[in-house]
Amino acid sequence: MPPPSDIVKVAIEWPGANAQLIEMDQKRALSSIIREVCDGWSLSGSEQFALRYADGPQLYITEQSRGEIKNGTILRLAISPGRAARQLLERIQSHGIDARLEALKELAKLSADPTFAAEFINMEGIGTLARLVESGTHFGEMLAFTLTAFLELMDHGIVSWDLISLSFIKQIAGYVNQPMVDVSILQRSLAILESMVLNSHSLYHRVAQEITVGQLIGHLQVSNQEIQTYAIALINALFLKAPEDRRQEMASTLAQKHLRSIILNHVIRGNRPIKAEMAHQLYVLQVLTFNLLEERMMTKMDPNDQAQRDIIFELRRIAFDGENDPTGTEKRKAMYTKDYKMLGFTNHVNPAMDFTQTPPGMLALDNMLYLAKVHQDTYIRIVLENSSREDKHECPFGRCAIELTRMLCEILQVGELPNEGCNDYHPMFFTHDRAWEEFFCVCIQLLNKTWKEMRATAEDFNKVMQVVREQITRALAMKPSSLDQLKNKLRGLNYSEILRLRQSERMSQDDFQSPPIIELRERIQPEILELIKQQRLNRLCEGSCFRKLGNRRRQEKFWFCRLSLNHKVLHYGDLDESPQGEVPFELLSDKIPVSDIKSVVTGKDCPHMKEKSALKQNKEVLELAFSVLYDPDETLNFVAPNKYEYCIWTDGLCALLGREMGSDLTRSDLDTLISMEMKLRLLDLENITIPEAPPPVPKEPSSYNFTYNYS
Numbered sequence: 001m002p003p004p005s006d007i008v009k010v011a012i013e014w015p016g017a018n019a020q021l022i023e024m025d026q027k028r029a030l031s032s033i034i035r036e037v038c039d040g041w042s043l044s045g046s047e048q049f050a051l052r053y054a055d056g057p058q059l060y061i062t063e064q065s066r067g068e069i070k071n072g073t074i075l076r077l078a079i080s081p082g083r084a085a086r087q088l089l090e091r092i093q094s095h096g097i098d099a100r101l102e103a104l105k106e107l108a109k110l111s112a113d114p115t116f117a118a119e120f121i122n123m124e125g126i127g128t129l130a131r132l133v134e135s136g137t138h139f140g141e142m143l144a145f146t147l148t149a150f151l152e153l154m155d156h157g158i159v160s161w162d163l164i165s166l167s168f169i170k171q172i173a174g175y176v177n178q179p180m181v182d183v184s185i186l187q188r189s190l191a192i193l194e195s196m197v198l199n200s201h202s203l204y205h206r207v208a209q210e211i212t213v214g215q216l217i218g219h220l221q222v223s224n225q226e227i228q229t230y231a232i233a234l235i236n237a238l239f240l241k242a243p244e245d246r247r248q249e250m251a252s253t254l255a256q257k258h259l260r261s262i263i264l265n266h267v268i269r270g271n272r273p274i275k276a277e278m279a280h281q282l283y284v285l286q287v288l289t290f291n292l293l294e295e296r297m298m299t300k301m302d303p304n305d306q307a308q309r310d311i312i313f314e315l316r317r318i319a320f321d322g323e324n325d326p327t328g329t330e331k332r333k334a335m336y337t338k339d340y341k342m343l344g345f346t347n348h349v350n351p352a353m354d355f356t357q358t359p360p361g362m363l364a365l366d367n368m369l370y371l372a373k374v375h376q377d378t379y380i381r382i383v384l385e386n387s388s389r390e391d392k393h394e395c396p397f398g399r400c401a402i403e404l405t406r407m408l409c410e411i412l413q414v415g416e417l418p419n420e421g422c423n424d425y426h427p428m429f430f431t432h433d434r435a436w437e438e439f440f441c442v443c444i445q446l447l448n449k450t451w452k453e454m455r456a457t458a459e460d461f462n463k464v465m466q467v468v469r470e471q472i473t474r475a476l477a478m479k480p481s482s483l484d485q486l487k488n489k490l491r492g493l494n495y496s497e498i499l500r501l502r503q504s505e506r507m508s509q510d511d512f513q514s515p516p517i518i519e520l521r522e523r524i525q526p527e528i529l530e531l532i533k534q535q536r537l538n539r540l541c542e543g544s545c546f547r548k549l550g551n552r553r554r555q556e557k558f559w560f561c562r563l564s565l566n567h568k569v570l571h572y573g574d575l576d577e578s579p580q581g582e583v584p585f586e587l588l589s590d591k592i593p594v595s596d597i598k599s600v601v602t603g604k605d606c607p608h609m610k611e612k613s614a615l616k617q618n619k620e621v622l623e624l625a626f627s628v629l630y631d632p633d634e635t636l637n638f639v640a641p642n643k644y645e646y647c648i649w650t651d652g653l654c655a656l657l658g659r660e661m662g663s664d665l666t667r668s669d670l671d672t673l674i675s676m677e678m679k680l681r682l683l684d685l686e687n688i689t690i691p692e693a694p695p696p697v698p699k700e701p702s703s704y705n706f707t708y709n710y711s
Contacts, residue, residue, distance in 0.1 A: 006632075008069050013054055014077045017041050030063055037077055050080040055589045056574040060115040067634060070590050084110065085120040089128060097142075104145035111152035121158050126150065134167045140182060147172075147188035154195065161200040169196070169203070173210035176219075183224060190219075190230035197237040204241045211238070213250070217257050221266050225278055228267055232281040235259075239288045244295075251292055255433065264430045276641075279423035286425050287418040293436060294415040296363040301355035308362070311369055312340075312351050318372045319343060319383045342387030344396030354398060359414075360405035368401045370437040371444060378441070382448050395451040396458070397444075403461075404447055407469055408440060411476070419620040421639070427481045438483055443472060446490050453495040467498055474501075521674055528673045532666055536652035541565055544645055545578055546638055549608065560588060561638075567656060568594050570628070572636065596630040600653045608637040626650050 035046040051061040054074040091103030175189040196203040219231035345351035372379040386394040429435040475489040543562025560583045561572040573588035606627040628636040640646035647665035
């Protein structure tokens with residue numbers, strides 16, 4: 001008799017018959033089990049049947065996937081994937097419109113199943129669908145289901161996108177370029193074109209010839225955020241795959257078509273909240289736009305290039321009014337050296353040498369020239385008020401501008417590819433056509449102001465830059481909606497405020513260092529840790545929604561996981577859409593007994609991260625990945641939606657297994673709560689009046705009611 005771990009108890013359904021309750025031996029061939037089930041209902045030809053899940057995506061069960069079946073799972077006997085593919089292929093080519101529509105509807109659903117997809121593709125099914133689209137005879141629902149099935153089948157990666165014909169591309173592009181087209185058809189057409197661009201270099205050129213940027217921008221002016229999202233995603237894909245010499249040209253075209261202002265007015269300031277996928281696409285567009293600066297950032301200045309040197313002459317002329325230059329060569333050279341020193345360059349004789357380090361290269365000079373020409377009064381004021389000082393507290397404008405440009409490139413990650421899991425776009429960068437330059441102008445004024453507040457000298461240069469970096473990153477974290485709002489945030493983050501924030505944040509480390517206080521802290525810590533543990537477990541009981549990793553983000557496939565109230569079982573299951581609140585246990589069809597869990601692994605140790613190594617998983621996704629390993633040699637793989645949920649779940653699972661909670665969130669919570677509790681207890685001690693006699697009864701330790709804010 002096989003061990004219990006090899007036996008799963010399942011129910012198997014068949015239309016019009018009572019369900020069979022069987023004990024499935026996982027060591028027995030699946031074909032043998034199907035034959036036995038067919039015999040139970042007197043069905044002949046068992047090789048024409050297969051098992052599928054009755055709930056969720058209703059995927060076919062194969063020898064490779066059968067290990068995922070859990071006790072209590074409801075299965076359904078169905079025709080085999082090969083037979084289903086053959087029947088659907090015949091029906092979608094039938095003459096009856098109603099029969100063809102029903103077949104395409106079923107095909108759109110089944111195409112997400114990899115087992116069915118492989119069978120359908122082997123029967124030249126994708127070619128059949130492509131011909132249906134190319135014929136131009138399908139409209140409305142029928143066309144929408146055809147495009148859905150085509151996209152699902154292609155996403156399995158079985159067939160190369162390079163095999164797609166030019167006539168098919170023209171037909172799909174035609175739907176996008178039409179002024180009036182069904183929303184579902186437009187959505188799928190945009191998604192197909194995006195996949196073509198991202199997955200095939202040759203198709204990029206064909207799509208770029210067929211799609212007008214103006215038409216894509218037109219789709220941003222609709223009220224449907226899904227269409228807006230797909231349109232921006234296609235723009236991003238074209239931007240990302242364009243040759244380097246085409247990107248600047250494309251950026252100019254988008255600027256002429258007022259892309260930025262349309263996104264600002266119709267998306268960011270629209271009447272609907274920004275969904276996660278739209279936020280990601282805005283972030284990608286922001287990154288790709290800033291990456292246009294990379295060429296200048298990595299270009300060294302040529303000290304012998306007269307055109308480049310003329311820019312430095314222009315900076316000097318604007319600051320010091322070059323009309324009064326002396327006529328003698330030696331006198332002019334001496335004056336230039338003096339002026340370049342007052343401009344704050346490190347190399348007073350040949351300031352061109354200051355721009356030979358990359359990054360920031362010539363980008364720093366571009367920023368300085370923009371400030372001098374567009375904000376001339378500000379530029380002159382900064383230069384002159386520092387050049388006239390003789391107390392060693394002058395702020396070297398040139399050196400500061402170069403270092404600030406380097407810092408801003410690091411903060412905004414200029415030159416780096418977008419992160420798959422990041423939604424960190426900044427609305428203010430969509431409020432101005434020269435957002436980068438304006439951002440620099442705001443920050444250089446901040447640097448000058450902070451320098452004066454710190455009464456810094458040349459020796460304090462690095463300290464000032466550290467404070468300015470902190471001011472900028474803190475202000476950006478507040479997500480100002482405009483450059484004016486950024487200025488207001490930075491005004492509130494003056495040097496005194498930064499010192500106050502630092503002192504406050506160091507309190508848990510710097511304060512309470514005397515031996516009695518350290519002893520009190522050690523006594524409190526177990527109590528607080530238990531409190532945090534209970535909070536983490538309570539959050540696991542509430543559950544969280546996770547998105548499935550796939551080839552296309554906007555498939556929006558979700559699953560939900562939560563811990564049973566008695567902390568003995570993890571329940572999970574697929575969802576059609578992101579839930580609004582708690583998901584009942586009865587809707588979660590799968591479960592794992594906590595007693596079966598062997599360990600929790602994170603990051604690159606996760607099986608699904610090892611599987612995805614060929615796709616070069618970015619750092620952010622890697623940092624949000626964790627897996628539950630359970631008997632017998634099974635895994636449940638997660639990618640948390642954000643760092644907070646990652647910490648909650650990894651800590652909660654560790655607490656569940658009786659292991660140490662070690663996330664940054666737990667350490668932060670522990671320090672914060674211990675400090676708060678100690679302050680409360682010390683406050684109680686200050687208010688005690690000690691009587692002469694008798695001695696007071698020792699106070700009970702105060703309890704701390706911990707309610708965590710999940711937002």
